[in-house]
Amino acid sequence: MTESQKSDVVILGIETSCDETSAAVLLNGRDLRSHVISSQITTHQKYGGVVPEIASREHSLHFQPVVQQALDEARLSFRDLSAIAVTYGPGLVGSLLVGVSGAKAMAYAAGVPLIGINHLEAHIYANFLEHQDLKFPLLALLVSGGHTHLILLEAHGQYKVLGHTRDDAAGEALDKVARTLGLGYPGGPQIQRIAQEGNAQAFNFPRAMLEPGSLDFSFSGMKSAVLNALNSARMRGETLSVPDIAASFQQAVVDVLVRKTLHAIKETRVKTLLLAGGVAANRLLRETLDQKLAEKGVCLVYPSPVFCTDNGAMIATAGYYHYLKGDFAPWTLNAIPGLGLV
Amino acid sequence: MKYLTIDTTTKVTAVALGEDKRLVGEGFLNTTKTHSERIIPMLDQLLKAADWTLQELNMIGVVRGPGSFTGIRIGIATAQGLAQVLKLPLIAVVSLDALAWAGKGRMEDVVPILDARKNEWYTARYNWTRGAEKAACLTSPQAMPIDKWLEYLKRLDRSICFVGDAAEKAKGRIEEVLGERAVILPEYISLPRGAYAVSAVWQRWQETGEGERVEPYYIRFSEAEVNWAKKEEARRSEGHE
Numbered sequence: 001m002t003e004s005q006k007s008d009v010v011i012l013g014i015e016t017s018c019d020e021t022s023a024a025v026l027l028n029g030r031d032l033r034s035h036v037i038s039s040q041i042t043t044h045q046k047y048g049g050v051v052p053e054i055a056s057r058e059h060s061l062h063f064q065p066v067v068q069q070a071l072d073e074a075r076l077s078f079r080d081l082s083a084i085a086v087t088y089g090p091g092l093v094g095s096l097l098v099g100v101s102g103a104k105a106m107a108y109a110a111g112v113p114l115i116g117i118n119h120l121e122a123h124i125y126a127n128f129l130e131h132q133d134l135k136f137p138l139l140a141l142l143v144s145g146g147h148t149h150l151i152l153l154e155a156h157g158q159y160k161v162l163g164h165t166r167d168d169a170a171g172e173a174l175d176k177v178a179r180t181l182g183l184g185y186p187g188g189p190q191i192q193r194i195a196q197e198g199n200a201q202a203f204n205f206p207r208a209m210l211e212p213g214s215l216d217f218s219f220s221g222m223k224s225a226v227l228n229a230l231n232s233a234r235m236r237g238e239t240l241s242v243p244d245i246a247a248s249f250q251q252a253v254v255d256v257l258v259r260k261t262l263h264a265i266k267e268t269r270v271k272t273l274l275l276a277g278g279v280a281a282n283r284l285l286r287e288t289l290d291q292k293l294a295e296k297g298v299c300l301v302y303p304s305p306v307f308c309t310d311n312g313a314m315i316a317t318a319g320y321y322h323y324l325k326g327d328f329a330p331w332t333l334n335a336i337p338g339l340g341l342v
Numbered sequence: 343m344k345y346l347t348i349d350t351t352t353k354v355t356a357v358a359l360g361e362d363k364r365l366v367g368e369g370f371l372n373t374t375k376t377h378s379e380r381i382i383p384m385l386d387q388l389l390k391a392a393d394w395t396l397q398e399l400n401m402i403g404v405v406r407g408p409g410s411f412t413g414i415r416i417g418i419a420t421a422q423g424l425a426q427v428l429k430l431p432l433i434a435v436v437s438l439d440a441l442a443w444a445g446k447g448r449m450e451d452v453v454p455i456l457d458a459r460k461n462e463w464y465t466a467r468y469n470w471t472r473g474a475e476k477a478a479c480l481t482s483p484q485a486m487p488i489d490k491w492l493e494y495l496k497r498l499d500r501s502i503c504f505v506g507d508a509a510e511k512a513k514g515r516i517e518e519v520l521g522e523r524a525v526i527l528p529e530y531i532s533l534p535r536g537a538y539a540v541s542a543v544w545q546r547w548q549e550t551g552e553g554e555r556v557e558p559y560y561i562r563f564s565e566a567e568v569n570w571a572k573k574e575e576a577r578r579s580e581g582h583e
């Protein structure tokens with residue numbers, strides 16, 4: 001070994017669950033030696049969203065070069081690895097299978113353990129990469145294109161789902177509204193961009209809070225309210241301001257996320273909130289939470305933007321904690337597209 | 343020269359060990375479990391049974407399609423993963439070429455047919471001349487509507503030997519069109535087997551003598567691409583009017 005010591009824990013993390021092919025090499029859970037992300041966003045753009053079969057085809061072409069580049073940049077070889085960690089769900093089954101099959105073969109040939117990683121868990125663990133001393137219990141708000149979860153972490157690997165979306169995920173609702181507004185894919189960043197020029201008070205879209213005390217979410221009604229406003233304006237022969245709609249809808253989504261989160265904090269009395277998932281990169285959400293939590297003396301932690309979207313570094317980070325516990329996967333590991341957190 | 347081969351282009355998981363032109367061992371599983379669950383355990387068992395180690399291998403062979411899109415990718419990802427770690431050359435062969443070995447020595451034309459759904463087969467036509475090193479490919483691989491392909495074969499006025507995962511199911515339909523000129527081999531011969539992959543991979547290795555960058559061979563575009571192209575075409579022809 002050249003760049004690492006025998007006692008080091010070196011994890012290769014691999015992510016192929018949706019539209020990013022990514023690999024990272026992580027030393028001792030903190031020291032990110034390399035991080036390669038091959039994004040398919042431009043490939044899927046003309047279809048207005050991720051096409052599963054095309055995503056799988058892209059992973060198949062990019063998987064091996066991405067892994068090799070990650071090792072080369074880390075100046076390490078397969079022999080230096082302690083384990084290989086790979087996402088096995090949730091996600092698109094065809095995409096997951098490329099990563100799972102490749103990772104399995106690599107681990108088997110290299111004679112190192114295989115670690116199966118839950119993609120949702122990995123999003124949360126992206127926070128552990130950059131923040132050294134997080135103390136349990138922790139509350140996590142996981143918001144992405146596929147998920148909206150409030151999760152209590154009691155210890156490493158111990159999760160309690162306090163609330164989740166009953167219909168659309170927050171990111172999904174943002175994507176759909178962006179598409180309706182002709183803003184293209186991916187919707188979240190587009191809405192955020194155009195919302196800057198709009199008035200967030202222009203429209204009062206409903207904030208679905210569900211029954212009192214519930215920590216669940218519902219975004220499909222809010223999304224429908226936007227579509228209804230657009231339709232009735234069209235009937236009247238009016239056109240609505242796209243920036244105003246984007247700003248008002250973004251505000252409504254953030255309001256719900258923040259209110260539910262504050263409620264969960266009050267109930268659990270945790271002192272630290274972890275923000276995770278693609279929507280965690282949303283500036284309005286971060287700033288609003290930052291301000292509200294500061295008032296309550298709760299610490300807000302979130303990953304750098306590059307670790308919010310799907311990436312191999314978060315897989316390697318989650319893999320590191322599994323490695324410490326000796327929590328390895330059998331060679332029969334399969335992709336589980338609907339894998340839940342608990 | 344020692345190598346292993348992987349074929350997961352149909353529901354069958356087929357792995358094999360070869361040494362030069364000789365088949366050393368093979369694993370064949372035609373159950374409901376997925377390739378992903380079976381493939382590494384099967385390879386591991388096979389290597390142990392043969393008393394071979396991964397480190398003894400000199401090459402990895404894989405069948406790259408056509409067939410099940412997901413199966414193709416599992417096979418290639420596995421083969422690439424092994425080859426990458428072990429620093430071995432990778433050799434890829436076409437599923438239909440490999441299946442042509444099921445009809446080695448037959449006088450009839452050999453026609454592999456693989457279920458391509460949508461009432462189509464992935465198919466090609468081969469012929470083994472006496473003493474030949476490999477089958478001659480007379481009609482190159484394609485996705486063909488079943489009826490159209492059978493009519494085409496009928497017009498050739500030759501005897502045809504069918505192999506492949508679609509053969510057993512289509513027996514009645516084939517015999518209806520081709521009558522006595524059709525020979526349908528039993529499944530234990532006609533499903534993809536490690537033995538065929540070993541033959542095809544060894545053949546290809548002798549032709550190329552070196553590893554290659556392997557990409558899936560789907561034949562078909564994805565549905566989304568096809569629909570998008572149709573829409574584009576419609577848009578363009580509207581523009582011309």
Ligand SMILES: [Zn+2]
Nearest residue numbers: 119144309310
């Ligand atoms: Zn994700």
